[in-house]
Amino acid sequence: MPAELIDLASDTKTRPTAAMRATMAAAEVGDERAHEDPTVNRLLVRCAELLGKEAAVFLPSGTMANEIALAVHCRPGEEVICDATSHIIGFEGGGPAALAGVMIQPLAGRRGIFDAVQLRAAIRTDRPYAPRQRLVVVEQTSNLGGGAVWPLPVLNEVASVAREVALSTHMDGARLLNACVASGFSAADYAHGFDSVWIDFSKGLGAPGGAVLAGTRAFCEEAFRLKLRWGGAMRQGGIIAAACEYALDHHIARLADDHANARRLAQGLAALPGIAIDVAEVETNLVYFDVAGTGRNAATFVRDLATRGVRMTEMGATRVRAVTHLDADAQAIDRALRILGGGRGARA
The missing domain is CATH 3.40.640.10 (Type I PLP-dependent aspartate aminotransferase-like (Major domain))
Structure with a gap:
């Protein structure tokens, strides 16, 4: 890893x-x-x-x-x-x-x-x-x-x-x-x-x-x-x-940064092939999306993504969760999106 x-x-x-x-x-x-x-x-x-x-x-x-x-x-x-x-x-x-x-x-x-x-x-x-x-x-x-x-x-x-x-x-x-x-x-x-x-x-x-x-x-x-x-x-x-x-x-007011980063992540995910996400539903720091369109299940998607340096959580057959927090700034979100867009994390 x-x-x-x-x-x-x-x-x-x-x-x-x-x-x-x-x-x-x-x-x-x-x-x-x-x-x-x-x-x-x-x-x-x-x-x-x-x-x-x-x-x-x-x-x-x-x-x-x-x-x-x-x-x-x-x-x-x-x-x-x-x-x-x-x-x-x-x-x-x-x-x-x-x-x-x-x-x-x-x-x-x-x-x-x-x-x-x-x-x-x-x-x-x-x-x-x-x-x-x-x-x-x-x-x-x-x-x-x-x-x-x-x-x-x-x-x-x-x-x-x-x-x-x-x-x-x-x-x-x-x-x-x-x-x-x-x-x-x-x-x-x-x-x-x-x-x-x-x-x-x-x-x-x-x-x-x-x-x-x-x-x-x-x-x-x-x-x-x-x-x-x-x-x-x-x-x-x-x-x-x-x-x-x-x-x-x-650390209370800075929760707004996490919410902004969650929206940033959601918008980036929405642009990737095979990813289904309703960006409007990202209200706070939790980002849920569906990977069925990638041809992979959530477990495989998450496992492959982890080998490339991004950890997310399997939350169902094809549902994945990402959570933003104070240890993941906007630059980290952008890096995660570049990794996701590189192929193995986002497509079959």
């Missing part, structure tokens, strides 16, 4: 910048399990305010944030309503069943986004022979929806329908700040109708790890209990929290 790999497999491939590393090295730390880490405590206050919630919990990963939220909101045997493409269904190792013991009712949204009409149609009268419906989950932005941004009015309508029938609501905010930068709405605007929400620092924000889950104080107390039960305590977590703070200070 070429030495200068252009890694577009995920925005989790980002590495801490030199300035972020220096901030981590200088972080004031303590035992975060005992609420004694000043850097973690400061991050939690800041994130709770950012998300418009009472309190927050620092966690190692976004997957743990989702799974804890399901277990706090639901009891075993109860039902979670979400889009069929949701991360909790396809990318968390069966966690909803294994950890919270919940049933999932998937909705067929468009690009990962369902609406209030679909939600209302899925709600049924409580009866003893069916699982009790308990929670509605949305994913902002929608990963398998191609980084689609849930429109704020749709989110508000979905949350309103849930409240009418006393369903709890949770937002998987892995790329929530991408949605904020793309739309101009604040994180608190998007999270307003939701009982719990989290943001990830290890994707576009470029930290080496960490997620913050927010909600009411009572919710967060139960979430913290599960964090300890599931081995999520990080002791001197301020080293990672300092990276998260640095990301909040320096």
